[in-house]
Amino acid sequence: MASVTLEHADKVYPGGTHALVDCNLEVADGELMVVVGPSGCGKSTLLRLIAGLEELSGGVLRIGDRVVNELQPQERNVAMVFQDYALYPHMTARGNLEFPLRMRRLPADERARLIDRIAGLLDIGRLLDRLPKQLSGGERQRVAMGRALVRQPSVSLFDEPLSNLDAKLRSAVRAEIKDLQRRTNTTMIYVTHDQVEAMTLGDHVTVLDKGSVQQVASPAELYEQPANAFVAGFIGNPPMNLLPATLSFDGNGAILEVSGQRLKVAQPPASWRAHAGKSVQLGIRPEAVVVKEHEGDRPGEALRLNVARTESLGHETLVYAQLADAAEATGPLIIARVDGMRTWAADQPLAAELDPERIQLFGIDGARV
Numbered sequence: 379m380a381s382v383t384l385e386h387a388d389k390v391y392p393g394g395t396h397a398l399v400d401c402n403l404e405v406a407d408g409e410l411m412v413v414v415g416p417s418g419c420g421k422s423t424l425l426r427l428i429a430g431l432e433e434l435s436g437g438v439l440r441i442g443d444r445v446v447n448e449l450q451p452q453e454r455n456v457a458m459v460f461q462d463y464a465l466y467p468h469m470t471a472r473g474n475l476e477f478p479l480r481m482r483r484l485p486a487d488e489r490a491r492l493i494d495r496i497a498g499l500l501d502i503g504r505l506l507d508r509l510p511k512q513l514s515g516g517e518r519q520r521v522a523m524g525r526a527l528v529r530q531p532s533v534s535l536f537d538e539p540l541s542n543l544d545a546k547l548r549s550a551v552r553a554e555i556k557d558l559q560r561r562t563n564t565t566m567i568y569v570t571h572d573q574v575e576a577m578t579l580g581d582h583v584t585v586l587d588k589g590s591v592q593q594v595a596s597p598a599e600l601y602e603q604p605a606n607a608f609v610a611g612f613i614g615n616p617p618m619n620l621l622p623a624t625l626s627f628d629g630n631g632a633i634l635e636v637s638g639q640r641l642k643v644a645q646p647p648a649s650w651r652a653h654a655g656k657s658v659q660l661g662i663r664p665e666a667v668v669v670k671e672h673e674g675d676r677p678g679e680a681l682r683l684n685v686a687r688t689e690s691l692g693h694e695t696l697v698y699a700q701l702a703d704a705a706e707a708t709g710p711l712i713i714a715r716v717d718g719m720r721t722w723a724a725d726q727p728l729a730a731e732l733d734p735e736r737i738q739l740f741g742i743d744g745a746r747v
Contacts, residue, residue: 382565389423397423401424401590410559411567411568413569414573415585422569425537428441429456461542472506515543516543540570556578616696621662634658637710652747
């Protein structure tokens with residue numbers, strides 16, 4: 379096992395596409411790091427650079443204590459699991475597991491010992507004499523994982539390995555990967571576009587956008603303390619509400635003007651003061667929006683809404699509503715998460731109280747205030 383470090387890493391493809399921009403990232407020895415971001419953000423490029431399938435345009439890449447910029451893929455002791463499994467169709471599962479060991483010229487008894495160990499870890503012993511076409515999608519993915527791990531790599535790379543599986547099977551294999559990583563203490567870097575995978579698998583999560591690292595944090599920190607508006611709007615399902623607002627102060631605290639409505643915050647963070655009189659984005663998670671059918675007696679404690687639609691999910695209901703705007707017919711959309719199954723008619727007026735301790739502000743440049 380080994381750590382992985384990228385320092386000011388850049389990747390520019392022929393034609394000028396800047397796939398990775400000044401990337402700084404450190405993955406500790408034995409850590410499971412998940413990399414998430416929208417399509418085209420540079421996730422797969424990052425893995426291919428670590429594996430040696432692409433060359434860095436600039437910067438330094440270390441695996442353990444070694445700078446590996448100039449090393450060939452076979453010299454890096456890195457294994458990669460692909461989205462499409464990439465198993466050899468003419469070889470049995472055992473043959474696929476054995477292939478990288480034969481390339482290393484290991485003796486037969488050592489090959490057998492390593493294959494038996496990995497087959498036991500992944501519960502694929504009964505599958506070893508089958509061809510890939512005789513295996514289900516989940517079984518093929520286990521064999522692909524086994525082929526990567528049997529060679530005892532310093533680092534294992536996973537490029538959206540579960541995207542071809544159905545939802546139920548994804549959940550099961552995801553749990554197996556996490557359990558396997560804990561038992562083997564293997565350094566893993568796992569790329570996905572699935573937020574559930576990102577938030578449940580990783581010790582830490584790296585969020586990429588347009589080739590740049592936006593934030594590296596634990597899943598909890600990423601959700602509760604996003605570094606910028608992009609992370610706030612990308613992480614979470616549904617994502618954080620981001621509402622245009624203007625910030626001011628009076629003797630009783632802060633005032634956020636949203637769609638012509640004034641929302642009071644009695645004890646705002648000190649960092650807000652520097653943005654007095656400026657336009658900001660008000661961020662609030664859907665579960666921190668409390669929906670009521672009346673505004674209450676004190677103005678400034680709730681926002682007036684009109685229901686657009688609801689989505690009942692059994693254990694909860696998502697309420698999509700538009701802020702009532704004095705100047706326009708409708709204001710921006712806000713989403714609230716309500717326990718249980720509830721229904722409201724379209725255009726029904728509601729009020730929304732925002733948990734003041736969970737209100738976050740972002741500047742016009744997107745940075746957290």
